[in-house]
Amino acid sequence: MEEILKRLDERFYxxxxxxxxxxxxxxxxxxxxxxEAVTYLRDYxxxxxxxxxxxxxxxxxxxxxxTYLLHNYQLHSDIGVRVFIDRxxxxxxxxxxxxxxxxxxxxxxxxxxxxDFPGSPxxxxxxxxxxxDNIPPMRKDFDTKKYAEETYFPREGRFTLDPIKQMEKKxxxxxxxxxxxxxxxxxxxxxxx
Amino acid sequence: MDDKEIKIDPLKQDExxxxxxxxxxxxxxxxxxxxxxxxxxxxxxxxxxxxxSLWILAFGTGCGSIELPPLYTARYDVSRFGIFPRPTPRQxxxxxxxxxxxxxxLKRVIRSYEQMQNPxxxxxxGSCTVNGGMYFDSYNTINRLDYYLPVDVYIAGCMPRPExxxxxxxxxxxxxxxGKAEGANKYAxxxxxxxxxxxxxxxxxxxxxxxx
Numbered sequence: 001m002e003e004i005l006k007r008l009d010e011r012f013y014x015x016x017x018x019x020x021x022x023x024x025x026x027x028x029x030x031x032x033x034x035x036e037a038v039t040y041l042r043d044y045x046x047x048x049x050x051x052x053x054x055x056x057x058x059x060x061x062x063x064x065x066x067t068y069l070l071h072n073y074q075l076h077s078d079i080g081v082r083v084f085i086d087r088x089x090x091x092x093x094x095x096x097x098x099x100x101x102x103x104x105x106x107x108x109x110x111x112x113x114x115x116d117f118p119g120s121p122x123x124x125x126x127x128x129x130x131x132x133d134n135i136p137p138m139r140k141d142f143d144t145k146k147y148a149e150e151t152y153f154p155r156e157g158r159f160t161l162d163p164i165k166q167m168e169k170k171x172x173x174x175x176x177x178x179x180x181x182x183x184x185x186x187x188x189x190x191x192x193x
Numbered sequence: 194m195d196d197k198e199i200k201i202d203p204l205k206q207d208e209x210x211x212x213x214x215x216x217x218x219x220x221x222x223x224x225x226x227x228x229x230x231x232x233x234x235x236x237x238x239x240x241x242x243x244x245x246s247l248w249i250l251a252f253g254t255g256c257g258s259i260e261l262p263p264l265y266t267a268r269y270d271v272s273r274f275g276i277f278p279r280p281t282p283r284q285x286x287x288x289x290x291x292x293x294x295x296x297x298x299l300k301r302v303i304r305s306y307e308q309m310q311n312p313x314x315x316x317x318x319g320s321c322t323v324n325g326g327m328y329f330d331s332y333n334t335i336n337r338l339d340y341y342l343p344v345d346v347y348i349a350g351c352m353p354r355p356e357x358x359x360x361x362x363x364x365x366x367x368x369x370x371x372g373k374a375e376g377a378n379k380y381a382x383x384x385x386x387x388x389x390x391x392x393x394x395x396x397x398x399x400x401x402x403x404x405x
Contacts, residue, residue, distance in 0.1 A: 128295075130396075148325075154325065
């Protein structure tokens with residue numbers, strides 16, 4: 001893995017690296033060279049299997065992170081190629097010409113995060129969310145609970161019975177009320193800041 | 194023929210005048226409530242016969258459908274009770290909504306349910322059909338099944354075991370024998386309300402109003 005990382009760094013300038021296990025390495029490369037780096041790993045280093053493409057929404061940094069996880073059958077090792085793309089213009093180059101299976105991942109990411117992959121087959125067609133007219137549901141600024149309550153007729157009377165809280169309220173009603181009121185105030189003010 | 198691609202939208206009148214008439218394929222008629230037979234002895238006989246031949250539509254919507262194979266096979270052998278899986282909605286009488294139901298599946302479920310012949314019954318299996326279960330805050334699964342389809346019997350649990358399912362069938366049989374399993378009639382009577390609820394969440398509605 002050390003030599004692979006060295007060769008990769010020489011060609012494509014690895015911005016960040018993280019060796020999670022002896023056989024699992026994560027590298028961060030620039031968006032411009034990401035597809036080239038993935039192609040190089042596939043064709044020259046033997047990472048022939050695309051395990052998955054995943055996306056993370058880093059709303060605080062205004063970035064999306066894509067991870068291409070590749071597997072090498074000879075070395076029994078994985079490399080995750082990470083790319084950061086701008087959240088305002090979420091467009092990434094498609095890799096469906098390298099693995100046909102990438103089409104499905106890219107369709108799903110397009111649907112769930114709104115990251116576009118121009119040229120990927122059927123990427124604009126709905127896959128799971130037929131007729132979705134809101135912002136993509138896996139983005140952090142999408143309030144899932146609020147949407148579900150507005151759309152799906154929630155049934156009245158959902159509540160939890162936590163045994164500890166229940167017994168506290170039963171045996172020490174006054175103390176429990178004060179305790180949970182203090183907890184509530186602390187929690188509300190912590191989130192405000 | 195030239196290479197021109199001809200697209201036919203089955204719900205619209207044909208613009209190219211190719212001889213396609215939607216009325217030949219889809220009936221505009223609304224469902225009608227079936228009044229029970231007036232004669233008490235005949236009615237009881239009908240109900241008894243219906244209760245003893247419940248044919249399930251083999252349509253698994255969620256994780257609950259994994260409870261159905263043990264139900265049919267040797268261990269729980271539900272055919273003892275006259276319950277029997279059928280492959281098409283035209284031959285089936287009981288629709289088991291087995292677990293969570295996503296919006297995409299709901300579209301297919303409505304279509305299958307409306308294609309079933311009377312008498313037809315709906316069994317809601319699992320907590321997800323009652324109040325959403327653990328998917329109550331999901332963006333894509335419905336919370337209450339009875340807003341979209343008339344449910345005769347709920348079986349609570351996550352997941353209910355096949356014994357619970359058999360108990361649910363016994364409850365359904367009891368209701369049918371007493372003449373109280375009126376789900377299909379309820380659907381016909383409150384048809385507009387059900388359609389409005391369905392159309393609220395299925396945003397790309399491309400079905401006919403009623404699938405005969």
